[in-house]
Amino acid sequence: MKTFRIILWSAVGLAVVVVLALFWTTSQQRSSTAQTGLLSNPIPLEQPGDGASSGNRPMNGSPFSLIEANGEPITEAAFAGRPTVLFFGFTYCPEICPVSLYMLSTLIDDLGDERGDLQAFFISVDPERDTPEVVQSYISPFAHNIRGITGDLASIEALAASWGIFVEKVPLDDGDYTVDHGASILLLDRQGRFRGAFDHRDNPVIASEKLKLILAL
């Protein structure tokens, strides 16, 4: 019986230590969130039934070193301090990419003065064909709202993967290729953290509300 009691109390003691450790960790996370004045829920903008699934999307993307469509180098530093919208696509995309860019640009136009310092980027998942010049030309109707990014394939694949965006170059029978890619439009807060997503299938009214929410964060 004595041995049993010792084991029992040791187990209770261990459980208390574990609970205290968990509590301490959680409260540390809460206070760091509170200091930056952000909501504790990492994905506050998602609505049930959204086309753009964001279930397991990482909160932070990886650092990167790429080329902006205007020829200038660009890094993750460009995302800091401003609410940022990211969309991955390519110029061999006849429907989803132009429609998504048009939708995004129109939503930003419609924000009017509420637009604030919101910025948006189109990142090519086909940098081998999409040179900076090609990307710049492709986004030219939306250039007042959306900037282009391209670079080397490995870096772009790493960046896309870090945001949970699927990218896969698929060879076709005729020697050509296509690129399967995630079509979610990602919304980042001023700290460059993922806060929500929508895509071209979503109701523009809901998408617009989501844009306003990252502006308000």
Add this chain to the structure above:
Amino acid sequence: MKTNMTAPVTGLTMGLAMSLTLVTAATAFGEDMHQHGVMISDAWSRETTPGARVGGGYLTITNHGMKDDRLVAVAAAHAGKVEVHTMTMKDDVVVMRPVENGLTIPAGDAVKLAPGGEHLMFMKLSHPHVADEPFEATLSFEHAGEKVVVFDVLSMRESMARMVDTDDHHDSTDHSKEHHNQ
């Protein structure tokens, strides 16, 4: 050299003449008898941005014939290559693939190529699709022969309205999908 040059030209002329005959024949049958050939309706594309390498084309193909037909080739003067593509969304991932061995148009049925699904992919564009500037494409069918189709080009705004319109008619789109996915 001269014979080498004239032979293709003659061939081309004959080909053109034959195509025209086929087109006329198909149209006449389609309109007058509704028993043979395929009918094309609602052919449109959306404007492309200057840097776009490709443009999408949409249309409805109705087969009034007694046997299945296949769309085997598409050609357009401004496009180096035209393919029929499927487009599906797997979760949030866009998956686009060429349709191999032609697009089947079942007898007595219609196949609708519409946003969110199958489309014609106009590639290697020599000039962009400009709103309100229609273009022609020649569709070649296994049985119905060649048909010249005029595609209206819609502005982005108009095309968005058309997409919403398409969403409202899921039934007909799904119906057409059932057939050529077999």
